[in-house]
Amino acid sequence: MFNIDVSEREVCVQSEYNLSFVNKAKRLGAVWKDKKKGWVFSRSIFKEVEKICMDCYGQSGEGIPETITLRLTYNVNSIASRKGCDVGGWQIVRALNRDGGAKVCSNVICKKGEFTSGGSRVNWETIIYAGAIFEVYDDSKRLLSKTKQSAERKSIDIEVVDESINYDSLNKENAECKKRLKEIDALLVS
Numbered sequence: 001m002f003n004i005d006v007s008e009r010e011v012c013v014q015s016e017y018n019l020s021f022v023n024k025a026k027r028l029g030a031v032w033k034d035k036k037k038g039w040v041f042s043r044s045i046f047k048e049v050e051k052i053c054m055d056c057y058g059q060s061g062e063g064i065p066e067t068i069t070l071r072l073t074y075n076v077n078s079i080a081s082r083k084g085c086d087v088g089g090w091q092i093v094r095a096l097n098r099d100g101g102a103k104v105c106s107n108v109i110c111k112k113g114e115f116t117s118g119g120s121r122v123n124w125e126t127i128i129y130a131g132a133i134f135e136v137y138d139d140s141k142r143l144l145s146k147t148k149q150s151a152e153r154k155s156i157d158i159e160v161v162d163e164s165i166n167y168d169s170l171n172k173e174n175a176e177c178k179k180r181l182k183e184i185d186a187l188l189v190s
Helices: 019-027 043-057 141-153 167-189
Strands: 002-006 010-015 031-033 038-042 067-074 078-081 085-087 090-095 102-104 108-112 115-119 124-128 133-140 156-163
Touching: 002 043, 010 019, 010 043, 019 038, 019 043, 038 043, 067 141, 078 085, 085 124, 085 141, 090 108, 090 115, 090 124, 090 133, 102 108, 102 115, 133 141, 141 156
Parallel strands: none
Antiparallel strands: 002 010, 010 038, 031 038, 067 133, 067 156, 078 124, 085 090, 090 102, 108 133, 115 124
């Protein structure tokens, strides 16, 4: 889910949780509004909001983004203290305390392996065990290289398992090809 609502005074970004986006939003003075279920920015910094949306989500609310499905294979245990385990800013698994266990985040499924919560009551941890495999759906194709770099640093193998079809770009390319074929036919006739 990703939506930007622009009004006369403010910009509201509703999106999946992304730690990098949250940190950047706070630096721009954004405030989380429960009622809107989104981050609210001043309208005067709209261009900056677009930039951080492109950087963190690979889209700025314009058009239909090209998305992919990624398979993540954890080669070593991944442990995050007092936060969720993430790759490229996207949370994969998140615990909220030591005793509550951990849960996969939205647009993520666990295909194989185990994850849990642990640590102490004050310094709880989110843990993904080596050998776990997750699929992340609707990741932005534009952010693939950034996600791969993050995965490499964390000893996670990453593989593209599905690329969605962007019908708008296919139709545009189809029209351009038909136009070029007509030009070629005209050259062949003369």
